[in-house]
Amino acid sequence: MSEDKRAATKVKCSNSGGDRHRWGDRDEYRDFWASRAELAATLVPDRASILEIGVGLGAFRALVAGRCDYLGADLVPLDEATAPLDVELDPLPSGTFDFVVMLGVLEYLHAPEAALAKIFATCQRVLLSYCAVRETQAEVVAIRRERGWLNDYSRADLIEIAERRGWRLQQALPYNEAPDFVQSILLFECASQGLDDRRT
Ligand SMILES: C[S@@+](CC[C@H](N)C(=O)[O-])C[C@H]1O[C@@H](n2cnc3c(N)ncnc32)[C@H](O)[C@@H]1O
Numbered sequence: 001m002s003e004d005k006r007a008a009t010k011v012k013c014s015n016s017g018g019d020r021h022r023w024g025d026r027d028e029y030r031d032f033w034a035s036r037a038e039l040a041a042t043l044v045p046d047r048a049s050i051l052e053i054g055v056g057l058g059a060f061r062a063l064v065a066g067r068c069d070y071l072g073a074d075l076v077p078l079d080e081a082t083a084p085l086d087v088e089l090d091p092l093p094s095g096t097f098d099f100v101v102m103l104g105v106l107e108y109l110h111a112p113e114a115a116l117a118k119i120f121a122t123c124q125r126v127l128l129s130y131c132a133v134r135e136t137q138a139e140v141v142a143i144r145r146e147r148g149w150l151n152d153y154s155r156a157d158l159i160e161i162a163e164r165r166g167w168r169l170q171q172a173l174p175y176n177e178a179p180d181f182v183q184s185i186l187l188f189e190c191a192s193q194g195l196d197d198r199r200t
Pocket of ligand 1 (some may be wrong): 019023033034036037053054055056057058059073074075076085086087088102103104105108109
């Protein structure tokens with residue numbers, strides 16, 4: 001990533017108090033996010049062990065319930081089944097997972113690279129959605145900040161971040177787009193892991 005791009009990828013320095021307020025309000029969650037969860041769930045095989053970070057209303061959880069070994073966590077748990085977790089500040093739950101799933105979360109992190117590094121250490125695959133920038137023009141960044149997004153990676157930036165840590169992009173599914181973003185479901189895997197299903 002260029003220094004310019006790094007500079008453009010400003011993170012807003014604040015504690016997550018405001019985030020907690022937002023995500024504690026069910027009206028902040030959008031019904032159409034369920035279709036993103038549906039797309040992501042197609043990439044998860046039966047019997048996979050999953051840690052989902054950012055459960056929200058539980059759309060993804062409902063899709064894998066009964067066919068996967070699932071643990072859900074969120075900054076603001078909205079139900080008793082979800083563990084409290086700030087992925088930026090807290091240690092991740094102990095154990096290793098086939099998948100860590102994070103849908104619509106990375107955009108809201110103050111230090112996403114540090115969170116990804118922590119996540120990469122605890123699983124074999126990371127399935128996430130991200131609204132990547134097409135270009136980091138000031139007006140685009142302004143729209144993203146209005147949305148509450150705190151970072152501005154291109155898809156190439158995310159791939160570079162992963163590759164620096166020995167991970168690679170295994171699959172990408174387009175989801176939606178707008179002038180300030182192109183959103184995809186991205187499946188990363190540890191480069192030293194084969195694609196063979198190790199659960200057989
Ligand atoms: C846009 S919502 C997405 C919810 C759900 N994944 C979906 O796709 O419907 C963002 C979610 O990320 C959670 N979140 C935000 N910051 C977080 C953090 N630092 N640690 C854990 N979860 C966080 C919020 O509480 C919220 O549930």
